Amino acid sequence: MSFKLxxxxxxxxxxxxxxxxxxxxxxxxIAPIKRPFSSTRIGNFAYNAESINVTIxxxxxxxxxxxxxxxxTITDYFDLPSGKRRVVVINAGNGDTLIVKEIEFSSxxxxxxxxxxxxxxxxxxxTFAFVSDxxxxxxxxxxxxxxxxxxxxxxxxxxxxxxxxxxxxxxVRLTNPGSTKKDSATMFAAVGSISYAYGxxxxxxxxxxxxxxxxxxxxxxxxxxxxxxxIVNANSLKDTLAWLNTTIEPGYIYNLYITGEPNDSTTMxxxxxxxxxxxxxxx
Numbered sequence: 001m002s003f004k005l006x007x008x009x010x011x012x013x014x015x016x017x018x019x020x021x022x023x024x025x026x027x028x029x030i031a032p033i034k035r036p037f038s039s040t041r042i043g044n045f046a047y048n049a050e051s052i053n054v055t056i057x058x059x060x061x062x063x064x065x066x067x068x069x070x071x072x073t074i075t076d077y078f079d080l081p082s083g084k085r086r087v088v089v090i091n092a093g094n095g096d097t098l099i100v101k102e103i104e105f106s107s108x109x110x111x112x113x114x115x116x117x118x119x120x121x122x123x124x125x126x127t128f129a130f131v132s133d134x135x136x137x138x139x140x141x142x143x144x145x146x147x148x149x150x151x152x153x154x155x156x157x158x159x160x161x162x163x164x165x166x167x168x169x170x171x172v173r174l175t176n177p178g179s180t181k182k183d184s185a186t187m188f189a190a191v192g193s194i195s196y197a198y199g200x201x202x203x204x205x206x207x208x209x210x211x212x213x214x215x216x217x218x219x220x221x222x223x224x225x226x227x228x229x230x231i232v233n234a235n236s237l238k239d240t241l242a243w244l245n246t247t248i249e250p251g252y253i254y255n256l257y258i259t260g261e262p263n264d265s266t267t268m269x270x271x272x273x274x275x276x277x278x279x280x281x282x283x
Contacts (some may be wrong), residue, residue: 036107036283038082039138042066043074043114045156045259046128047267051092052115056085068092072259072271074112077278082107087130089115096121098128108283110135116156116204118261125161131204136278143251143277150253157262158203165262167202167234168241201258229270231258239263244270253277 044052050071056064058081066075082105089098098119105111111134117127133154136142144150157165226247233239241263248254252274260268 034283036082037079037138038105038107038109038111039077039079039278040105040111040113041075041077042069043112043156043257044069044071045114045116045257045271046071046098047116047118047160047261049091049093049098049119052098053090053092054115055088055090056080057087058085059083072269074114074273077110080105082109087113091119099130101130103130103132106134108138110138110278112154112255114154114156114257116259117158118161120161127159127161129158129204131156133206138278138281139283141277141280144253147250149248149250151248152206152253152255153201153258154206154255155201155203155258157258157260157268160261160264163262163264165203168258168262169232169234169237170201170229203262229256231268231270233263239265241265242268242270244272246272249274251276 042054046052052069053065053067054069055066058064064078064080066078069075084102084104086100087103088100090096091098096119099115103113111132114131114133115128116131117129118125119128120126131154153170155168157168159165226245228243228245230243231241233241242258242260242265244256246254253276255273255275257271257273258268259271262268
């Protein structure tokens, strides 16, 4: 056998070996890119819809459906892909479409979407709308300091078909004897056991005992114990429109929603939602 032929056999053998070895090398696995998410909850505070069905349309044409949300109730938190989403709200009682809106859900944000107002097929009377409340970030455990509480007011009593209700006066009185606690936030003045505090709150704004600057929370001294909250007409400063007696416990977040038709003491309420801080979640 000639040297040239042997050389060719060796070259072919080396080539086959290299091909075989390359087939044994494991290809790198590229993890799929995670889509940013949002965590939200939905509340029905409509004036004339006892129950609503809400459908949210995802980018892949799937839907998130929350049916039979009773008036003055809020769903649990649920996740959805962040971004602008088409949201359709139906009156569960008669099938009327109450609102169709593109609502923005920010990435890694905890929020509340609250539907409120008076629905009418007449544009002159219809005030049905939504209020979006940015509550915090999913990747941060935002909570009050030890022994303290956060209180948030959300004004959901917008215009009715006949009444504009842009302002109400938050009127707070402590009923725990001997308390001299003060709230360091701008929402309330000094509050003692027999004193009062006032804060004007306009629809659809939020005021809180938490100072929120660039989504960073700062601790503040807040009241605990038995408290009497009342809502007073901002113009007369006399007419009490709604009230709530409750006990404020440290460690919790209290969302207090002003609901019902504006300046109507027969329908206005202070709806209380008490919750523990949500745990932090990775992005």
